[in-house]
Amino acid sequence: MKRLSNTKMWLAALSIIALVVIISACSKSGRNRGMVESDAAGKVYIAPGTYDEFYCFMSGGFSGQVSVYGLPSGRLFKVISVYSQNPENGYGYTEETKPMLMTSHGFIPWDDAHHPELSQTNGVPDGRWIFINGNNTPRIARIDLKTFETAEIIEIPNTGGNHASAFTTPNTEYVVAATRFSVPYPQSDVPIAEYKKYFKGALSYIKVDQGSGKMSVAFQIIVPGFNYDLAHSGRGPSNGWSFFTCYNSEQATTLLEVNASKNDKDFIAAVNWKKAEEAVAAGKFKTIPANYFHNIYNEETQSATSEKLRSVKVIDPKDVPGLIYYLPTPKSPHGVDVDPTGEYIACGGKLAAMIPVHSFSKMLKAIENKQFDGEAEGIPILKYDAVIAGEVKDCGLGPLHTEFDGQGYGYTSAFISSEIVKWKIGTWQVVDRIPSYYSIGHLMIPGGDCAKPWGKYVVALNKITKDRYLPTGPEMCQSAQLIDISGDKMKLLLDFPTIGEPHYAQAIPAELLMKNSQKIFPIEQNKHPYAAKGEKEAKVVREGNNVHVYMTMTRSHFIPDNIEGVKVGDNVYIHTTNLEQDWDVPHGFAILGAEFSELLVMPGQTRTLVWKPKEVGVYPFYCTDFCSALHQEMSGYIRVSNTNVPISYNGSK
Amino acid sequence: MKKNLRILIVISSLLLISSYFLPIWYISLDAPQYPEGMGMQIYINDIRGEKEHDLKNINALNHYIGMNKIIPDSISELTYMPFIMGALILLGLIAGISGKKILLYIWMIIFFIIGVAGMYDFWQWEYDYGHHLNPDAALKIPGMSYQPPLIGSKQIMNFYATSMPDIAGWIIFAVFAIGLFVVIMTIFKSKKDEAV
Structure with missing residues (x-):
């Protein structure tokens, strides 16, 4: 063997060292923070003086507000005060607006606002109003989209934690509310251990006047004391029905993370609200004492007034056979989302590793053929196999919510595996997935929970922010991500910070709202x-x-x-x-x-x-x-x- | 006067009726903070904002420089202009129907005088608004006046002011031009007749 020259040997040694350094450097910086393609900036850039394509309304979560963003830019335009006092404009401080925050528990200038929902006509957002729930002190607010101000707030009686709210029916006939924490019914001093005996759930239907938008509690349906979590209304063939997920069918009152996770399956409650309407018309209800507030802002006097309401109409499902059916759904279901056609009902499961999709037509058939699997306090439980249309396997861990693009695909957020999974309706095959930063909760496609989605983008509403922005101490902004869904592959376009904790959001084409946006209040109409x-x-x-x-x-x-x-x-x-x-x-x-x-x-x-x-x-x-x-x-x-x-x-x- | 020319005079006199419905003149104001623009339209009997509250807003801004408020009810021209226009239309119709050359010439001379007087009066109003300022005004710039242009555009502080005829104004100009054309044709015709 020929001896290496000194120079060559040193060169070889140096190049080995250099290679090692490069490899180690690469492996350190190789943590994926969400690669974007070079054209992403152009897709979210809104040139000065031009407008965004969509208005996006995000729940302000525990800020009790609603924030208004532009998409695709992610720019914040306005924070609408709903359940919270706002020192910036005096909402909740002024004599005119203080009555908006009155409740049966007194003046409450805060709430936890989760789910904004635009009013709809024929199953499509129409830009008249947007509703949002108050979770802690059960309330529903209506925001007027001419003024982008809160116009009305109604309290929901017999309810603890109004979480499955404020979802509308296809023509905004009703906005629904439900109890996440069942409470003694009627409220009374009972031992907590006697939950099963005394606690009940209430599903409330809030009638919306089509002209004025004025809300009233039309009726409540008293249901078994489970935790009613989320809702969506049917449309098309399933118009007239609404679907509520519920967990804690174990009826645990302590350490729910363990004790409410025992049953393999909980339920989706399918409620025939048209039947409920008929029952009320036929007098099959009881009027019971209640205590709740209705606060309404008068545009003419520019002042809000509070009215104390003392009774509510209650329907017992036992009196109205066929009013409610339970659809067994695995592993503590969370979101329930109806596809644009109204046939499929996709269910999230906080601990699940697959997405069950129920079929509405199969459900009707199962009801007809009485394919029951027992009952819960008189409410029939349908057989899982008789109602299931398909299961989306390999959907990530902890699928929570699904939105639809109107092109035959569902997009599901998976909290635990921190990703969005795109799957095909019908084949139930996953076709694409993209990571979220970090731990996505809700997701939102413009019109993605209506009959005709506008598609184009999906917004990931993340629960954890960590290192995505410049750090601001332990308390940081919340985070949303904009993802392009116009092609076969989802593409990350933009991160943008948000306020409060955005839970759900809604978006609507800008041209539907901007033409109605009021510029001033005509002084001659001021009747203050x-x-x-x-x-x-x-x-x-x-x-x-x-x-x-x-x-x-x-x-x-x-x-x-x-x-x-x-x-x-x-x-x-x-x-x-x-x-x-x-x-x-x-x-x-x-x-x-x-x-x-x-x-x-x-x-x-x-x-x-x-x-x-x-x-x-x-x-x-x-x-x-x-x-x-x-x-x-x-x-x-x-x-x-x-x-x-x-x-x-x-x-x- | 030939029949065709008489019909032309009658039609153009009738066209002047449009000045009762359509704005004759406009003054528009553009500034960086008014991207949507502001303006006022001068009608035969009124001054209106281009948009609902423009006049109020123009007055609100003018108060800084001490300009008098533009109050249509206090402008006497707006009360008698409709009658002058009425007389002009009537005379035009008589000239056209009768076909008498002398009436045509008189009509055109009066038309011309009214036009010049109207423009002079308008200029005077503009001068008056632009120069007679409240000595207590918040904003006083020595030597500065705020007179908008009679016709055309001009930068006045942050505002780019444009003063131009509006639809009815252009119609009046057009009618005058037609009248002039008829006069020329008539003179030319009679010269030709004399030559023969």
């Missing part, structure tokens, strides 16, 4: 009892301890802006009316010492702040929204005295 609709109407009136200030705002002054005669201990109601009729010219109001948020008053609107001065002095107030070049000059003073100083103020010249 304390409005000053012109500077000549500005005044200050004392009524005992209450001082009412009728104040106008316009660029760039308040009338009046010097007020005297207020005394320590007075309740000063400052009613501000924005006289502007120009697009995007709000004015704000804040006064030193107010235990209150600011007021943000839209053009043509009246908003009221209550101020209770505690010490003598002269207190400045000012406009908080940079309204004009002379915004800084938009300010004034209120003098607070201990003695009887007569009310005086400077009115309009």
Whole structure:
């Protein structure tokens, strides 16, 4: 053997070292963080001055709000206050909006909002309203999509944890609500151990008036005390039915993670709501005492009022045979999603490794042939084999929710294996999968739970954020991901941060909403009892301890802006009316010492702040929204005295 | 006057009726913060915003520079303009139907005088609004006036102001041009007749 020269030997040694270094470096950086293709940026880039294709409404989760994003850009446009006070605009603080947050438990300025659902006509979102549930203090809210403001909130009686909500029927006849935590029925002081004896579930149908949108609890169906988790309505052939998943058929009350996971199968409750409607019409219901609030915002008076309601109509399924059937569904089912045709009902299972898909036509046949597998408190349980259309195997671990693209495919989120799995309806074969970062909960395709999905994108709504963004301490933003589904393969396009915890979301083509979006409130339609609709109407009136200030705002002054005669201990109601009729010219109001948020008053609107001065002095107030070049000059003073100083103020010249 | 020309005069006089329904002139204002634009339209008896609240908003902005409010009810021209236009239409019809040359010439002379006087009056209003400013105005720029152009475009602070005839304005111009054409034709015809 020929001896290697020194130089060659050193070269060989160096190249081996270099190779090792490169390989180790590669293996370290090789953790996949979701590769995107080079054209991804172009697909989400919305050039300045142009608009997004879709509005996307995301639940704000435990922020109690709804956030409005643009797709595909992922830009945040607005946070709509629903169940939470909002210091940014005074929602829930002002006299006009405080009644929106009244409940039978008192004033509750927070909730856990999970599932937004757009109103539908013929099974397709129509852009009139969007509904969202309040989970903790069971409520349903209706948001008006002309103003993007909460228009109404109704409390749901006999319910604990309104989670399977606010899903609509195909023509928004009803929005459903259900109890996730069954409670004693009626509420009473009983030992928890006697759950089986006293606890019941309630499935509620909230009627929606097609003109005004006004909601009312039409009826409740009293069902066995399981945990009713999610819902969706049938359409097409299954129109007239709704489907609720339930878990904890074990009826455990402690350590549910173990004790409610024992049964191999829980249920989907298939409810024939048309039959329920007929039963109510035929008088097959009981009216029972209840205690719940109905809060509605009047567009004319620009003020909300609360009404206390004292009874509810209740249907016992025993009185209406054929009202409900249970479909056995494996492993603590979660989401229940009906395909665009209305024939297939896909079920998530938090601990499952396959997706059972029930067939509506088989269900009807099984009912006809009485293919039952026992019953639960008188409700027939259908045979699994008689109703199942297929099982999607290899669907990942912990499949939760399914959306549809209208092209024959279902897309299911798998929480445990942190991915979206695409499968074909009919063959039940998985055709594609893409990882999510991390641990996806819901997913949303524009129109993906309606009769005619718009498709194009799927948004992953992830439960865990970790390292996806610049770190902001232990508490971080929530995370969504936009995925292109227009081709055979799903392609990750964009990560974007979200507020609260987004559970479900809805999206609708922008052109359906933007043309209706209101720019101002016409001042001549303002019927607020304390409005000053012109500077000549500005005044200050004392009524005992209450001082009412009728104040106008316009660029760039308040009338009046010097007020005297207020005394320590007075309740000063400052009613501000924005006289502007120009697009995007709000004015704000804040006064030193107010235990209150600011007021943000839209053009043509009246908003009221209550101020209770505690010490003598002269207190400045000012406009908080940079309204004009002379915004800084938009300010004034209120003098607070201990003695009887007569009310005086400077009115309009 | 030849029959065809008389019919032309009658039709064009009738066309002037459109000025009772359609805007004669417009002034539009564009600024960075008004992407949707603002404008006002001058009708024979009214001044209206191009969009519902434009006039109110223009007045709101003008108050910064101390400009008088544009209040249609306080502009006397808007009350008597409809009658002047009515008289002009009537005279045009009489000239056309009678076919008398002298009436045609008188009609055109009056038309011309009304037109020039109207434009002068409009310019005066613009001058007055642009120069007679409230001394207490928030925004005072020495030597600055805010007179919009009589016709054409001009940058006034952050606003790009354009003043142009609107539909009825163009119709009035067109009718005047037709009148002029008829006058020329008539003179030419009578010259030819004399030559023969």
